[in-house]
Amino acid sequence: MRGELRLLxxxxxxxxxxxxxxxxPEFTEFGASGRRYDRESILAVTSAVEEYGPGPEVTDLSGRLLAPDLVHLTYATVRDGLLFRRSSVWRRSGGTWRMYFHQGTPAGPLRPGGANPQDVSGGAA
Structure with missing residues (x-):
């Protein structure tokens, strides 16, 4: 989880x-914009930005071990009043954890004091 927070x-x-x-090295991302990125395109984007604003607010961070060297993280971020659901897969290789996959999904405007309409419970997929 530390690596995920570092990337934010x-x-x-x-x-x-x-x-x-x-x-x-095999990283893939489906961004909240719907665009697909690979490692090289993410590095190009980070190189092109002159200044980053403050990081997003992170909530509901949880992780699940899928295999000895594979972890799935889920969490939400809030930026400028908008909620995003995020999912990442981290893979350990050579003793080092690296992000293998990431997806960001827009969940709409944050509603103060309550759940968003997109929140579903009960384990339905």
């Missing part, structure tokens, strides 16, 4: 070298 840190995101250390 504006200082880390401003450093392509730091981001590179945290991304698996």
């Amino acid at each position: 840190d504006p200082e880390v995101r401003a450093s392509p070298d730091a981001v590179s250390e945290l991304l698996d």
Whole structure:
């Protein structure tokens, strides 16, 4: 989970070298925009940004061990009043954990003091 939080840190995101250390060579992302990114395109994007604002608010962070070297993390972020659901798969190789896959899904405007209409409980997929 530390690696995930590091990738959300504006200082880390401003450093392509730091981001590179945290991304698996086979990294893929489906961004909240709907775009598909690979490792090289993410590194190009981080290199092009001159200044990052504050990192997002992170809530509901949880992880599940899928295999000895594979972890699935889920969490939500809030930025500018918008909620995003996020899911990442981290893979350990050579003793180092790196993000293998990430998906961000827009969940709409955050509703103060209550659940969003997109929240579903009961384990339905």
